Amino acid sequence: MKVIMVGGVVVGPKVSARLRRLNSEAEITIIEKGSLLSYGACGLPLYVANLVPQLDGLMRTSYGVLRDTDFFQSQKDVNVLTQTEAVKIDRAHKKVFVRNVVTGVEETLDYDYLVLATGAKPSVPPIPGVNLGQVFTLHRPQDAQALKEFIKTKKVKHVTVMGSGLIGIETADALAGPRLKVTLCEAESQVLPKLLDGDMAKLVERQMEGQGVDIRLSCRVKALEGDAEGNVCRVQTEQGTIETEAVVIATGVRPEVSLAREAGLMIGSTGAIKVDEHMMTNDPAIYAGGDCAEQLHLVTGEPVYIPLASTANKQGRVIADHMMGISARYAPVEGTSVLQAFDLNIGRTGLGEAEARKRGYNVVTSVSSGLDSTHYYPMHANITIKLIAEQENGRLLGAQVCGVGESVKRLDVLATALKFGANVRDLIDLDLAYAPPFATAIDVLIHAATTLENIRLGVAKAITAEALVSRLQAGEKICLLDVREREEVAANPLSIEGTMVIALGELRERWEEVPKDSLVVTVCGLGIRGYDAACMLERKGADQVVFLQGGLSVGNAYFDQV
């Protein structure tokens, strides 16, 4: 049996390694047009940030061996042809034509199975100037090397990043610092538009601004302009001109499907290769996986293009298994995606609120903040969790997290629950681990779920920071009631005029001071006390009282707009 992989980064190597373990006979060959193999592209921003000092750190095993051609030969019993491009597939005769990109020598290889693992390429917008000098992308190791080298040798002081997706934000974080200023241009009205809803994105935006990034939202770049030497020096945007020393284009990636398309394989609605649940294309001798292939979304059942190394690896294993007759299916995904940037742990799984509403779900959401471990444990920090569910039955649709504290593994729990069709009641029941270093007695994730259930059932009446601010901006008379302790208020006063301050512990005596003729919004640090205060005022007969979801940990990101 002859099996050929086209592409040698994640899917190609993973299929090969697994296949070899299952099969001693197969001739397994990886064709890779580049010279590097099996690298951790996800670590490139860390390399640019110098957290990974050497590029080959991303290509070594944890025990220090470089994953080169020899590694695949000796440790995995797999042949690799690097600097070799697959240029054409003859499906009828099961042949693939390859060309050495250095020597130009061509060759025809027979296959019984072919695996397309051709990945993705940066999607560069069709604007003038993208080919100027000092314009970078961050996709391959060479890109990172060029960018890092340039920054270092030229002592660059200003870089413009185009696009605020995962890679744009990670790049901005890697570059921004006391000696280098970053301007980030994003065409949409928020950062991370594919990852987060606007409210969660706001938390990221404020944090980035706090660390000195100049964020330009709704700011499409129209052109890059060069200097006499042909290097970029200016960015023309819808909002004016930015003088800059370099540009990083991070406006997304597109699947590399030219080989597949020319061979007549089906391309899906997302533009990536269409595959079935075994990662098989419409040709049973050809599989496709990783960044060149589509996946199905668990919640919507529709094809999606969410290119990630996590899913690419899993697909690789399914491909090898299926080829060997082991019953294995690749499950629909939830689009679980995370990043660490600007000291925040950020992520999402499932549908976002905006997406869910667009699809016609009757949505209920909660945004709540809490501590990742007990406040008396020396290490602890806040996180904010947004849950998106169906109003009727509380079925979870998606979740988003953001915070300095441990939020990503909570997201994993939510992704796991989502996979099994959990509703909010199931989340409340989760038997999660508790000891003071790891969580609060009621985990912040369960607090998020009870908060959602309270809102869903009308036990708690809440307002989002977004809604509050837009009503304030519209001139509505609203009484903000800050129920924090005196010391908290003194340290971080609420800047909105007319805010009333009565600590929760005094409210039971002083509730009559609270006005009855306008909406009262109870505000605290995280949302818990605001909720308690709102309940207390309701008990005293107030009928227009809501608490601010997420308290000031979310509200502060909005209040400068009032």
Added chain:
Amino acid sequence: MKVIMVGGVVVGPKVSARLRRLNSEAEITIIEKGSLLSYGACGLPLYVANLVPQLDGLMRTSYGVLRDTDFFQSQKDVNVLTQTEAVKIDRAHKKVFVRNVVTGVEETLDYDYLVLATGAKPSVPPIPGVNLGQVFTLHRPQDAQALKEFIKTKKVKHVTVMGSGLIGIETADALAGPRLKVTLCEAESQVLPKLLDGDMAKLVERQMEGQGVDIRLSCRVKALEGDAEGNVCRVQTEQGTIETEAVVIATGVRPEVSLAREAGLMIGSTGAIKVDEHMMTNDPAIYAGGDCAEQLHLVTGEPVYIPLASTANKQGRVIADHMMGISARYAPVEGTSVLQAFDLNIGRTGLGEAEARKRGYNVVTSVSSGLDSTHYYPMHANITIKLIAEQENGRLLGAQVCGVGESVKRLDVLATALKFGANVRDLIDLDLAYAPPFATAIDVLIHAATTLENIRLGVAKAITAEALVSRLQAGEKICLLDVREREEVAANPLSIEGTMVIALGELRERWEEVPKDSLVVTVCGLGIRGYDAACMLERKGADQVVFLQGGLSVGNAYFDQV
């Protein structure tokens, strides 16, 4: 409506707080015989260890307010009678008799609903000497205060801890250090006998020994002996005598059910109060929750006594809801329990292997080690995961974790999957979050699942360290093949005589050197390369080759026995 709670630590306060939010009319009263309320007992070991400097740190909210009688009055609108003991319940007339423990004044209180939240008390073995001076337990704040004060003022150099459950281990960790030596006596043959299987416990034992703890297993304490002043000075055990300056008894807790029993409420087979899914006793006017009540186990469906603050809080919420007619059920538990001690994050959920076998399950297990994040990310560490599943269908029964790295949130994911009846295939499919700071591209939990599936399906042939060592001890001729890199072997050589060393990368050339007449066990650091090497040798025709599960990260805990 009059609602009375007996007990003011977790369940009593939680029912009260939730109930008040749901109901403005109810008269809510907490009866607590002690003087402290609503404290974090779970943090007591941190206080002893001085990680929490002041005891009241465990009784303050995250915003700094002491949770005393006044807090409950002003912030929660709940009455508290401290230093007041409930001495008798008259169910027929719905009355509870209380007595002030200081003044002796008695009173009769009417109730519509009564909540028994009487908790647990240390279970002290009936041996001579337990009432001597300098014999401690660690259950209430006063206990911790007395122990900490004693250690500090007396500059104690040796303490004996009896019992190696969660509290025993946490106490040993809190005390042990360069200036204070701890001897730990455990009657069972392993530490944490209710939490972990023997193999996982071994990892904890070795780590504790490495940090200087003198562990005595299968070592029942027969008596404590005192000096002339009536203070303990000697521990008589089945294995001889230990001179000591103090003893901490941590041999478990028993539910406090005397009030319930005298009132004729049903006590379950575990000795705790029997409740239904609404936490209601056999008297519909009386609920019970927390450490005095039974729960059902999700996997076995049987009653269990697993007293934890995490579940106590959840039960409290269910009790309040059910009282108010909100449909809420308390779900069966998985016994998810964790601790941090000796720099390890340790935990379990579901059934252990020994338990599962005893119950007749046809069990398959995997023990595998891996990194909690990418090795090139500056912060990363190992963890070991044990999965327990059914051989036939791969259904997950339980999981155990141990390691310096982040293991507890992986346990949460496993607990979540277990709740939904996941099988190992579901685990492999989990769409978990990946970015280099948080995980490896295939998360260590998914590696654990694929390892289990490989073992279950016979793709991988494995041996546990325990089985290997007992076969070596029995004199069987076994060839250990260490496939690590030269530098790794040099830094941490395998101490077993006759071990063959061929790095994985050389094995393809040198496989003929490996003996064919005996069992070959391939050994690496974590298990991955051993697995790969075993597959390679099998491809070369070897038929007696297995890899060492968990590699040396588990094997090292055993090999000193050979």
